[in-house]
Amino acid sequence: xxxxxxxxxxxxxxxxxxxxxxxxxxxxxxxxxxxxxxxxxxxxxxxxxxxxxxxxxxxxxxxxxxxxxxxxxxxxxxxxxxxxxxxxxxxxxxxxxxxxxxxxxxxxxxxxxxxxxxxxxxxxxxxxxxxxxxxxxxxxxxxxxxxxxxxxxxxxxxxxxxxxxxxxxxxxxxxxxxxxxxxxxxxxxxxxxxxxxxxxxxxxxxxxxxxxxxxxxxxxxxxxxxxxxxxxxxxxxxxxxxxxxxxxxxxxxxxxxxxxxxxxxxxxxxxxxxxxxxxxxxxxxxxxxxxxxxxxxxxxxxxxxxxxxxxxxxxxxxxxxxxxxxxxxxxxxxxxxxxxxxxxxxxxxxxxxxxxxxxxxxxxxxxxxxxxxxx
Amino acid sequence: xxxxxxxxxxxxxxxxxxxxxxxxxxxxxxxxxxxxxxxxxxxxxxxxxxxxxxxxxxxxxxxxxxxxxxxxxxxxxxxxxxxxxxxxxxxxxxxxxxxxxxxxxxxxxxxxxxxxxxxxxxxxxxxxxxxxxxxxxxxxxxxxxxxxxxxxxxxxxxxxxxxxxxxxxxxxxxxxxxxxxxxxxxxxxxxxxxxxxxxxxxxxxxxxxxxxxxxxxxxxxxxxxxxxxxxxxxxxxxxxxxxxxxxxxxxxxxxxxxxxxxxxxxxxxxxxxxxxxxxxxxxxxxxxxxxxxxxxxxxxxxxxxxxxxxxxxxxxxxxxxxxxxxxxxxxxxx
Numbered sequence: 001x002x003x004x005x006x007x008x009x010x011x012x013x014x015x016x017x018x019x020x021x022x023x024x025x026x027x028x029x030x031x032x033x034x035x036x037x038x039x040x041x042x043x044x045x046x047x048x049x050x051x052x053x054x055x056x057x058x059x060x061x062x063x064x065x066x067x068x069x070x071x072x073x074x075x076x077x078x079x080x081x082x083x084x085x086x087x088x089x090x091x092x093x094x095x096x097x098x099x100x101x102x103x104x105x106x107x108x109x110x111x112x113x114x115x116x117x118x119x120x121x122x123x124x125x126x127x128x129x130x131x132x133x134x135x136x137x138x139x140x141x142x143x144x145x146x147x148x149x150x151x152x153x154x155x156x157x158x159x160x161x162x163x164x165x166x167x168x169x170x171x172x173x174x175x176x177x178x179x180x181x182x183x184x185x186x187x188x189x190x191x192x193x194x195x196x197x198x199x200x201x202x203x204x205x206x207x208x209x210x211x212x213x214x215x216x217x218x219x220x221x222x223x224x225x226x227x228x229x230x231x232x233x234x235x236x237x238x239x240x241x242x243x244x245x246x247x248x249x250x251x252x253x254x255x256x257x258x259x260x261x262x263x264x265x266x267x268x269x270x271x272x273x274x275x276x277x278x279x280x281x282x283x284x285x286x287x288x289x290x291x292x293x294x295x296x297x298x299x300x301x302x303x304x305x306x307x308x309x310x311x312x313x314x315x316x317x318x319x320x321x322x323x324x325x326x327x328x329x330x331x332x333x334x335x336x337x338x339x340x341x342x343x344x345x346x347x348x349x350x351x352x353x354x355x356x357x358x359x360x361x362x363x364x365x366x367x368x369x370x371x372x373x374x375x
Numbered sequence: 376x377x378x379x380x381x382x383x384x385x386x387x388x389x390x391x392x393x394x395x396x397x398x399x400x401x402x403x404x405x406x407x408x409x410x411x412x413x414x415x416x417x418x419x420x421x422x423x424x425x426x427x428x429x430x431x432x433x434x435x436x437x438x439x440x441x442x443x444x445x446x447x448x449x450x451x452x453x454x455x456x457x458x459x460x461x462x463x464x465x466x467x468x469x470x471x472x473x474x475x476x477x478x479x480x481x482x483x484x485x486x487x488x489x490x491x492x493x494x495x496x497x498x499x500x501x502x503x504x505x506x507x508x509x510x511x512x513x514x515x516x517x518x519x520x521x522x523x524x525x526x527x528x529x530x531x532x533x534x535x536x537x538x539x540x541x542x543x544x545x546x547x548x549x550x551x552x553x554x555x556x557x558x559x560x561x562x563x564x565x566x567x568x569x570x571x572x573x574x575x576x577x578x579x580x581x582x583x584x585x586x587x588x589x590x591x592x593x594x595x596x597x598x599x600x601x602x603x604x605x606x607x608x609x610x611x612x613x614x615x616x617x618x619x620x621x622x623x624x625x626x627x628x629x630x631x632x633x634x635x636x637x638x639x640x641x642x643x644x645x646x647x648x649x650x651x652x653x654x655x656x657x658x659x660x661x662x663x664x665x666x667x668x669x670x671x672x673x674x675x676x677x678x679x680x681x682x683x684x685x686x687x688x689x690x691x692x693x694x695x696x697x698x699x700x701x702x703x704x705x706x707x708x709x
Contacts, residue, residue, distance in 0.1 A: 100447070100448075102444075129481065130475075130478065130479040130480075130481070131479050131480055131481070134480070134483045135447070135480060135483055135484055136483065136484075141447065141484075142476075142479055142480055146467060146471050146472070149440060149467060149468065149471065149472055151440075152436065152437060152439075152440020152441050152443065152444065152468065153440060153441075153443045153444040153447060153472070154444060155440070155441050155444055156440065156441030156442060156443055156444020156445045156446075156447070156448070157444035157445070157447050157448050158444070159441060159444065159445060159448075160444065160445045160447075160448025160449070160450055161448065163400075163426055163448075163450070164448070170444070182434075182436060182464075183436055183437075183440060183467075183468075186432070186434040186436055186437030186440070187437065187440065187441075189432045189434060189437065190431070190432060190434070190437050190441050193431075193432055346481070346482075347477055347478050347480075347481050347482040348477070348478050348516055348517050349477070349517065349519070349541045350477065350482070350485060350539075350540040350541050351540075351541070353519075353569065353615075353616035354569065354616050354618070354619070354620070355615075355616040355617065355619075356616070
């Protein structure tokens, strides 16, 4: 009896990075063949890879601008995505217009790839409105702050897709920290039960604020899904080709009635949790250096240069586009009007209640008192 | 008109809602073949199929969270929480997601979700099966919270709740599930969902009750009349928003207010109603508002629940306090 238990404990105690994630593009820019994933990215020629490259450069630049705007007091907060560009761009670019994504708060690149203008990124982080875009226009819900809650929304949406007989899919974006939440585990139970076309896209960036993934996972996160009856893929999240391939494989499954898939994109949060965080208190600088060598943009750049698809002129044009996007975001941020005070009473209900109408009128009268004083 | 139990009137309401709008789906634990533990969804899965009447895994957050996703997709989920005390695992999804999404998205996303909750005590149940958690939800901006006391209201209000584009917490007084009454399935005479109703007219004291205690309040009014006190009973129906106009009009006439609920007293609906009415018609009050409620203890073991739940005598004692007649607190100085 005891030997069986000991044996299983030993097997169960493999560290989260034990099985190496699928990689199609090595950090040095070498393209490696992959037996099952290659067919999903057969169409990715130089033009397509250049487009992904440009996306990643632009979102990194936007992200840097977000941090700068916060440091200059223009934004209340900014959660940087630095290091996670490939995971977000590769997955989001694999989607169709009619798919719907439910993200956490760090997915600026996903929003960008959904076609959401950088102007719309600003209201939430500047605090002029609770969210910046119409979810139905872009197929993207407002960023979720409560960790993991949005995975259930994605699952419910996908259940609706099945009822409607459409082949759209829903994607839940969440992090390694969220995998401990009951909501995420319940979402996997519901997704399996209803064979919902939802992709659980877990960006394992190794950190939940200061808590390392090793604190919460004794096994790779991708190993959890099969227990729910959900197949999983573990890919190098800094390899935009591998991420694209994994997402396309999962979407193919979802669209053909195969149900949910779990993808663990192994990446690294190169910046702080948010602009309010101080990672020097808990991140080993050597570990960060190791991950810097696996940078998602640099590896694609090496690959494109080696293929002769990227030269200095093209690189400069990409940088110009990135700078233009960042400037547009800055201008949009600074141009945001202060919200009208009474706007705080809007949209609590579809029809205002008697109670709220009265409260609004009373506050309006209170504000009017100051107006009269000024006159 | 036909005679129905309160539970049966809700079943009939669900049937109407499912027939009227193909986007209405019923979901919850055991709502399918079993018809729910109280049989409120009896026969619905047979008639509308498992795609529209869905047995879900036993996970309340999961039920509410997937209902949110279905609402994004244009569905109108009617969720059953099996018992009052089982709603807490879904608390985040209800108060942080369902209640806020319309506000957060500046009206772009609607959450037309109805959450049915059998609630209240008096059935001799084990713990977590007899609670009255309504105040947690009336305290949350963005939720409509209603409860019914008669089969007719149960039917009308359920259909209005499902038709509402706002999320509605629909509390069902489980110990009154088997009360019978005449029910019209026409909505023509249905009053607005957020309206209260004077169910007994009186001139000395306004007694505000809702859900399971409305019947008790009506009995108390009859008993008080025998003692020469005229009690006006108001069935609140909507707990958020509260129809203060109806309560205020009554208190302006009677000058006295008693509020009763099974839920614990501190921070409860009684506190809000007493305060709001005091603010609105202080000059008309002839005595301090009185609350007759459950005690501020966890819901007790069933052999003690008669000491927890307001009953006829405790309501009459509350009326005596409002009237300044001899009562249980006579002689208390603190």
